[in-house]
Amino acid sequence: MENQNNNQMKDNSSKQILLSVLGVAILVVAVVGVSFAAFTYTGEGTEENTISTGTLSMTYTETTNGISISNAQPTEDEAGKKLSSDNEKFDFTVSAEINGEAEIPYEIAAIKQVIPEPMVALQNKDVKLYLEKSEDGIDYTSAKEPTAFTPSGSTTEAGTPVGAMVLYKGTFQQSDEEYFRLRMWVDHEATLDPTNLQAFTVKVNVYGKAQAKAG
Amino acid sequence: MEEQQKKAREFVFSLLSIAFLIVVVLGATYAAFSYTGVGSADNTISTSKLTFEYIEDRNGINLVNAYPISDEVGKNLIQTNEDDGILSGYFDFTISSNIEYAFTNEDEEVPVQDPVHYEIYAKDITDEVIASESEQSLEKLDGQYVKVYLTSGDSEESLMGDEDTVPTWSSLEDSTEENSKTIYKGSFEENGSQNFRLRMWVAQNYTDGSAHRTFAVKVGVKTIK
Numbered sequence: 001m002e003n004q005n006n007n008q009m010k011d012n013s014s015k016q017i018l019l020s021v022l023g024v025a026i027l028v029v030a031v032v033g034v035s036f037a038a039f040t041y042t043g044e045g046t047e048e049n050t051i052s053t054g055t056l057s058m059t060y061t062e063t064t065n066g067i068s069i070s071n072a073q074p075t076e077d078e079a080g081k082k083l084s085s086d087n088e089k090f091d092f093t094v095s096a097e098i099n100g101e102a103e104i105p106y107e108i109a110a111i112k113q114v115i116p117e118p119m120v121a122l123q124n125k126d127v128k129l130y131l132e133k134s135e136d137g138i139d140y141t142s143a144k145e146p147t148a149f150t151p152s153g154s155t156t157e158a159g160t161p162v163g164a165m166v167l168y169k170g171t172f173q174q175s176d177e178e179y180f181r182l183r184m185w186v187d188h189e190a191t192l193d194p195t196n197l198q199a200f201t202v203k204v205n206v207y208g209k210a211q212a213k214a215g
Numbered sequence: 216m217e218e219q220q221k222k223a224r225e226f227v228f229s230l231l232s233i234a235f236l237i238v239v240v241l242g243a244t245y246a247a248f249s250y251t252g253v254g255s256a257d258n259t260i261s262t263s264k265l266t267f268e269y270i271e272d273r274n275g276i277n278l279v280n281a282y283p284i285s286d287e288v289g290k291n292l293i294q295t296n297e298d299d300g301i302l303s304g305y306f307d308f309t310i311s312s313n314i315e316y317a318f319t320n321e322d323e324e325v326p327v328q329d330p331v332h333y334e335i336y337a338k339d340i341t342d343e344v345i346a347s348e349s350e351q352s353l354e355k356l357d358g359q360y361v362k363v364y365l366t367s368g369d370s371e372e373s374l375m376g377d378e379d380t381v382p383t384w385s386s387l388e389d390s391t392e393e394n395s396k397t398i399y400k401g402s403f404e405e406n407g408s409q410n411f412r413l414r415m416w417v418a419q420n421y422t423d424g425s426a427h428r429t430f431a432v433k434v435g436v437k438t439i440k
Contacts, residue, residue: 056248057250058250059252068318071261071262071314106250113257122260186260194264197261197264197317203256208250210249
């Protein structure tokens with residue numbers, strides 16, 4: 001009988017101890033959990049993380065009057081390249097301002113104009129165009145050798161339309177200004193019709209489309 | 216657990232959205248920039264229109280039954296009636312040039328005109344004339360016995376170069392025109408017209424009287440470079 005009471009007492013003590021341990025454990029967990037739940041942290045950075053766009057602009061400027069030759073005769077290329085009077089050449093500039101990692105591929109194009117009656121249009125093959133380029137507007141070098149007017153069969157990526165002639169392709173990779181000089185003459189092999197007034201007129205356009213710099 | 220998964224999904228979705236937005240903004244910034252510079256200046260080349268006229272004065276020259284004469288006499292031949300039995304005389308014609316331009320350069324009142332160069336030539340049509348004649352014995356006069364003399368129609372100033380020497384048909388330079396000789400090359404510096412007078416005669420050194428002989432030409436004008 002006494003042993004049973006002793007055993008029962010021992011069981012009760014064990015249970016109490018177990019309960020106590022569990023209670024403490026729970027308490028510890030609860031305290032720890034509450035500690036973490038109650039512990040918040042905010043680390044505020046000082047470095048600014050910013051995204052912003054670059055700026056791009058492009059400008060085409062005609063610096064002289066257009067070519068105006070009223071008594072055009074068949075001309076050898078070497079002579080045509082040296083035409084020097086004010087009315088025999090056309091100067092213009094193309095410039096770009098780039099802030100950011102972008103580049104601007106561009107094209108210079110000759111746009112053929114309709115010839116008013118009673119004049120008759122010269123044939124494309126009978127008209128030569130010659131383009132020079134300069135970094136300073138003083139010393140010019142060939143950008144496109146004398147070439148008969150050759151219309152484009154499709155719109156180019158830069159935007160030169162069908163029927164126009166691409167004279168030059170370039171790319172601005174940074175802010176810059178480039179100078180150009182156009183000359184135009186009747187090809188030396190052209191057979192002119194002396195009984196008709198014949199003419200050929202072009203305007204110059206510039207087309208550019210920016211893209212992110214490669215690499 | 217389910218709540219956490221949901222929050223995790225929302226967090227990832229937010230990150231992706233932001234990343235996508237950045238890409239779109241950056242891409243849109245550069246793709247939207249395109250430029251077209253439209254020119255306003257006309258660049259024009261135009262040719263001139265040349266009107267060239269050759270006007271003949273009534274009949275041409277046709278030497279038949281002509282006698283040899285000296286150059287001094289030949290230079291002064293005047294028109295005589297055919298009834299005299301001697302056909303002599305001269306042949307008058309006019310050349311005019313008119314150039315039109317599409318426009319006038321602003322820097323000049325009148326466009327600078329390049330000279331219009333031309334050539335007066337004579338085509339030998341003797342064979343055709345003989346073929347059309349009913350007289351069977353008509354023969355062609357040798358060109359070395361045919362004198363050719365061109366003067367200004369107004370002043371009768373010689374246009375043959377050497378004032379003292381009148382060339383023969385044979386000595387004249389061959390023209391690029393078929394069966395023709397070049398009589399004169401000139402140019403117009405500006406629009407205008409010029410009169411010419413042509414004389415032909417049998418050279419004084421022709422002595423063969425054994426047959427009837429003839430020589431016939433047609434005059435023409437063409438522009439040259």
